[in-house]
Amino acid sequence: MKENNLNEKVWQLMKKIPRGRVTTYGMIGRKLRTKAYRAVGQACKKNPYAPHVPCHRIVESNGKVGNYSGRGGVARKIELLKKEGIKVKDKRVENFEKVLYKF
DNA sequence: AGCGTGACGAACT
């Protein structure tokens, strides 16, 4: 089922994010040639491909972890990232530039 | 069909 919306594109893109890496809403938006960074966030929130799409690997462009609608909220997101080797301090990703996956 | 909200981002004050 393909949708003409950004949703499907976003999901396909975030599936490519390797483990132990993160990306930003801005990166995805730029890759899709769109300024609707908000729509990217909406796609994550909606994401029907739940465990198939690692939306927890998406952070804000300023290095902040951002938000999370899953169980436990942002705290849960941080734990998942830490499990993958990404260190988060005070909702901020350490070595942000190094773990950032660029498209 | 229209308005308000939101897992954002860049610019402005």
Add this chain to the structure above:
DNA sequence: TAGTTCGCCACGC
């Protein structure tokens, strides 16, 4: 540096 405003797209009411 921090707080506010505008832009952009999808979704709920």
